[in-house]
Amino acid sequence: MAKVEIRAVSKAFNKTQAVSNLSLTIGDGEFVALLGPTGAGKTTTLRLIAGLEMPDSGSVRIDERDVTGDAPADRDVAFVFQQYSLYPHLTVFENMAFSLRAPIRRVPEAEIRIKVQEVARLLHIETKLDNKATQLSGGQMQRVAIGRALVRSPSIYLMDEPLSSLDAKLRGEMRLELKRIQTDLGATILYVTHDQTEAMTMASRIGVIESGRLMQIGTPREIYENPINAHVAARLGQPAINLLPAALFAGVPPAAATVGARTEHLTIARGGGDVSATVTRIEHLGDQSYLHLDIGGRPVVTLSDPEASLGAGDTVSLRLNKPLFFDAAGGRVAA
Amino acid sequence: MSASNAAHSVVEPSTSARRFAGLLVILYAIITMVPLVWIVLTSFKSPDDAISYPPKVLFKPSLEGYCNVFTTRSRQTPEFFQTLGPPQGLCDNIARSRNMVVAGPSNYVPRFINSLIIAFGSTALAVALGTLAAYGFSRFRVPLKDDLLFFILSTRMMPPIALAIPIYLMYRTVGLSDTRLGMILLYTSVNVSLAVWLLKGFIDEIPREYEEAAMIDGYTRFQAFVKVVLPQATTGIAATAIFCLIFAWNEYAFAVLLTSGNAQTAPPFIPIIIGEGGQDWPAVAAGTTIFLVPIVVFTVLLRKHLLRGITFGAVRK
Numbered sequence: 001m002a003k004v005e006i007r008a009v010s011k012a013f014n015k016t017q018a019v020s021n022l023s024l025t026i027g028d029g030e031f032v033a034l035l036g037p038t039g040a041g042k043t044t045t046l047r048l049i050a051g052l053e054m055p056d057s058g059s060v061r062i063d064e065r066d067v068t069g070d071a072p073a074d075r076d077v078a079f080v081f082q083q084y085s086l087y088p089h090l091t092v093f094e095n096m097a098f099s100l101r102a103p104i105r106r107v108p109e110a111e112i113r114i115k116v117q118e119v120a121r122l123l124h125i126e127t128k129l130d131n132k133a134t135q136l137s138g139g140q141m142q143r144v145a146i147g148r149a150l151v152r153s154p155s156i157y158l159m160d161e162p163l164s165s166l167d168a169k170l171r172g173e174m175r176l177e178l179k180r181i182q183t184d185l186g187a188t189i190l191y192v193t194h195d196q197t198e199a200m201t202m203a204s205r206i207g208v209i210e211s212g213r214l215m216q217i218g219t220p221r222e223i224y225e226n227p228i229n230a231h232v233a234a235r236l237g238q239p240a241i242n243l244l245p246a247a248l249f250a251g252v253p254p255a256a257a258t259v260g261a262r263t264e265h266l267t268i269a270r271g272g273g274d275v276s277a278t279v280t281r282i283e284h285l286g287d288q289s290y291l292h293l294d295i296g297g298r299p300v301v302t303l304s305d306p307e308a309s310l311g312a313g314d315t316v317s318l319r320l321n322k323p324l325f326f327d328a329a330g331g332r333v334a335a
Numbered sequence: 336m337s338a339s340n341a342a343h344s345v346v347e348p349s350t351s352a353r354r355f356a357g358l359l360v361i362l363y364a365i366i367t368m369v370p371l372v373w374i375v376l377t378s379f380k381s382p383d384d385a386i387s388y389p390p391k392v393l394f395k396p397s398l399e400g401y402c403n404v405f406t407t408r409s410r411q412t413p414e415f416f417q418t419l420g421p422p423q424g425l426c427d428n429i430a431r432s433r434n435m436v437v438a439g440p441s442n443y444v445p446r447f448i449n450s451l452i453i454a455f456g457s458t459a460l461a462v463a464l465g466t467l468a469a470y471g472f473s474r475f476r477v478p479l480k481d482d483l484l485f486f487i488l489s490t491r492m493m494p495p496i497a498l499a500i501p502i503y504l505m506y507r508t509v510g511l512s513d514t515r516l517g518m519i520l521l522y523t524s525v526n527v528s529l530a531v532w533l534l535k536g537f538i539d540e541i542p543r544e545y546e547e548a549a550m551i552d553g554y555t556r557f558q559a560f561v562k563v564v565l566p567q568a569t570t571g572i573a574a575t576a577i578f579c580l581i582f583a584w585n586e587y588a589f590a591v592l593l594t595s596g597n598a599q600t601a602p603p604f605i606p607i608i609i610g611e612g613g614q615d616w617p618a619v620a621a622g623t624t625i626f627l628v629p630i631v632v633f634t635v636l637l638r639k640h641l642l643r644g645i646t647f648g649a650v651r652k
Binding site: 078079085087088148 | 551553566
């Protein structure tokens with residue numbers, strides 16, 4: 001395991017600027033998640049570190065060594081692809097042994113056997129080792145893909161949305177398992193996702209990326225509670241933060257153009273609040289409900305107690321409780 | 336729509352449709368098989384049976400055609416036969432019944448070996464070059480890629496024989512005429528365009544993540560190509576190889592023009608048999624029958640790949 005650093009890296013594909021001037025340091029043993037929408041440049045960042053793309057400018061350093069011009073094989077990184085990319089002509093065992101059998105490593109066959117079996121046990125696929133990779137279920141394939149990376153002890157594991165093609169239940173399980181493995185191995189991981197739950201639950205730090213730029217990086221708590229702009233704020237929280245014109249509310253800072261209100265910033269009462277809102281729809285999710293409101297023509301979504309006897313058409317009043325404020329450009333304004 | 340029809344699956348053809356399709360296939364197979372069967376039958380006929388009218392379907396089988404294609408014979412006087420001992424083997428026996436003796440082996444075997452070397456050699460070369468070129472076109476940003484691909488294809492647009500005279504003159508100058516190497520190079524250059532285009536389609540279908548994964552796993556690009564791309568391209572390579580082999584194996588025009596003694600292949604040799612001692616149709620048929628064997632064997636060996644190969648792109652895994 002090692003420290004990985006990218007310095008002011010930019011990469012364009014034809015006229016599309018995929019990554020611009022991005023700097024990021026991943027400490028030894030750290031789990032960093034890059035969170036952003038599709039096309040934000042997350043995958044390109046991973047590919048630049050792996051050496052599958054060459055940066056137009058900037059440098060990549062692994063363990064204080066400049067690897068910017070090195071071939072992928074010489075960088076000692078492991079990559080878990082979104083679409084598994086298991087070699088279809090090989091068995092599960094051969095897939096997992098593939099990297100250890102590379103000519104540059106020359107690992108003895110007996111050692112390979114031990115290592116693969118150890119990782120297979122860790123991932124609960126030890127009974128599938130003789131199967132063809134294509135005969136597995138999605139969850140098993142995903143575990144083989146992760147196992148293929150885990151048989152090695154690279155400087156860094158690069159994971160590109162490795163759980164995105166699993167169903168919700170399996171995703172939840174794998175999330176826990178992956179975090180457990182990372183803690184056990186003390187592995188350095190850069191994990192790309194557009195799923196905020198994955199980022200929030202697994203990462204020690206989250207980097208929010210948008211249009212090829214790293215907007216903010218910090219612990220999940222920092223990012224959630226103290227976003228530097230409206231983009232970052234909108235990335236986290238379920239339901240998503242409500243961005244409302246400041247004019248609707250009294251007592252906002254003069255520089256604020258927008259008020260960002262998450263569920264915890266809104267108190268619902270029958271009367272006596274700051275503004276009144278109309279209930280348009282209630283979605284019951286079991287333990288909680290999504291409450292859809294209308295404030296002066298603006299939709300607002302918040303959570304409510306399922307026991308609350310509210311129905312469409314009811315009027316409620318809302319009180320703001322230390323919300324976030326943003327200026328006209330989306331930048332954060334102090335309260 | 337009747338009630339019984341509604342029970343059928345929409346995509347699965349009904350039993351009667353299946354039977355009808357089967358019948359069509361069998362009919363078509365019979366139509367295409369007739370000439371082949373006739374050739375094989377003729378190869379076992381005596382020369383008289385072969386040209387009898389109406390044609391004989393039932394006849395006394397004879398190996399005379401096979402003897403004649405593998406041997407040369409000379410006509411002798413009855414006095415000469417009295418000086419000879421008993422016939423040496425089956426073919427000598429047949430020859431003597433026609434007042435001839437076996438003078439020696441014919442050129443069929445060397446011609447056949449030439450065909451094998453030239454066809455398989457050029458196929459191997461065309462497929463090897465084609466695979467590498469197709470991989471390059473598929474994976475790298477090649478300047479003027481589309482123009483180059485079109486140029487490669489355009490070499491196929493002219494009928495090959497239109498180039499015969501320039502090639503003949505060129506080959507004579509550089510000493511490649513009537514050599515196996517010359518024929519291998521010629522067939523390779525004709526086939527390589529087909530190989531590039533066919534194989535590029537196959538390699539495009541192989542996700543590049545496989546090689547990227549292999550390269551991160553510690554392999555060089557070429558090692559990744561060998562370990563990961565080639566095994567997955569076997570279907571395409573097999574299909575391409577069969578197409579190339581069939582062309583090189585059957586090619587007649589260039590073979591007639593550019594080869595005579597050393598490098599002559601079987602196709603121009605077989606018709607020459609007609610000229611030796613009258614119209615020896617059983618010998619021609621025997622030569623043709625044997626000539627068919629390698630391609631049939633090769634195709635049968637690769638048939639699993641070929642079926643998937645010809646329908647490539649139709650089914651995504």
